[in-house]
Amino acid sequence: MAGAGRAPLHARRVREAWALIAPMALVLLCVAAWPLGRTIWLGFTDASLAGAGAGADFVGWENYYAVFGGQAFGVLVDPQWWRSVGNTLVFAGVSVSLETVLGVMVALVLHRRFPGRAWVRASVLVPWAIPTVVSAKMWAWMLNDQFGVVNAVLLDLGLIAQPLAWTADPVLSMVSVILVDVWKTTPFMALLVLAALEMLPRDIYEAARVDGIHPVRVFVRVTLPLIRPALVVAVVFRTLDALRVFDLVYVLTANSPATMTMSVYARRELIDFQSAGTGSAAATLVVLVIALVAVMVLTAGRARMAEARP
């Protein structure tokens, strides 16, 4: 606590602090808050992007839900929107679960000391370092139905009788998208878990080893509870990231309805269909869905993310 004589000094420091924060806050207002507000507003208008938002009329909830001549219109009654929500939830749920399990396994392996460990650790970083568009293209080529190496190997091994349409078949294309995402983001998970593992005290493990406790039991009873906070934060980050997925799905399967996510849907309305109104309404719904999931995950995991203590 500052003494009475230091109070003016503190007041001056607070003024200086706001002056230092102002440029950053101003830029964020311009490039984040204002565009978001504009998007939400456009969702209630019949604007088209070609008209630069000028001359747009307020239409209320029509972009979300409206009835004309006994027929319902709007994003909320579009079956493809709900399919996109479902696709996104399936994608996020399955890929984050797989990444978490695989990430913990890879981290446990990398936590051991063995010759060449630094090289293995470096090689694990490779998928993370590859741009998403590039990894989508690389896998699109490997999963190519006619010339892809994946089909060639599976055929050679006799595991499949004929080539599979990895990126065209409705079910397989979702499998492919999840596969590529898991490949690309497991390193992130593994690195965060590894960082948590390396902060654990080693003497606990010595004690467990001396007592002859089975390694799996040690993992479940000791390691897992200790790395749980780091794991929760990593899962929250990855889940929010997966819910807004765009690049991977768009490059791997384009606007295919079977894998279309919420972001791909909103962009299609906005750009391909040139409908700023419904596109913005869909984009607003994306924010709401993600916020809802974030609240649910945070409540479940009781992660204290925004808490800022010096």
Next chain:
Amino acid sequence: MTAPRPGSVGFAAVVALIVAVSVGPLLYAVMTSLEGGGGLFTPGLWPDEAALANYAAVFRDQPFARNIANSIAVAGAVVAVSLALAVTAAFALARVSFRGRGLLLGTVLSVSMFPQVAVLSGMFLLIRSLGLYNSLAGLGLSYLMLTLPFTVWMLTTFLRQIPKELEEAALMDGCGPLTVIGRVFLPLLWPALVSTGLLAFIVAWNEFLFALTFTLTAETRTVPVAIALISGASQHELPWGRIMAASVIVTVPMIVLVLAFQRWIVSGLTAGAVKG
């Protein structure tokens, strides 16, 4: 699953599998990029004829050198602006306690969780009204929304770890806050600036949705859009050799960068996520 000991055959097999899955696809892309036109369509593991024809074609058929220069220019500018804005803000957020600080940090963090598509139409109108549509400046502006929140967050985390006595001595000597930042903190902070800047560079270098939406012509495209839009005579005749060559060209520098700075990147990621 029982945990195999290091040195056992099982452990070696697991390690080999991890390495193969991580690096294999990239090696396959390199091999594809080296194959000539005919060898490409016989699925197999090894190139029939090593050739750099695909690499030459990438630069011949589209302004790929220009696309690379665009990506470097945009990412470089975004890193410089983000760090300049973030380091002063982070100083205030980390070192001065004032009402609303936690709320401000929380707001900044929540911006980094924004889905990009949520600002797409608003950002489009902003960029167009500034006359920056189809320009690198407009693209760079939009990228600040992606890089600024986490640079502020990471630098704030780093700055909190520096002992308070250091700046108090400088403040007592009557130095202003900018002098304190420049003289006292920057020398201590540069490893953090490198790892934060590198992550911001990677974000800007890889970004796809804004680049696809806010640029129109081949000359203003960045690398990810250029690669995504490489097309052949028809939908079913994609020039995979060239696509893989372009992919290898933009991926190898990133991998070199990430591996060279891997310790700093990992410490940056964990500071941003675990301690957050």
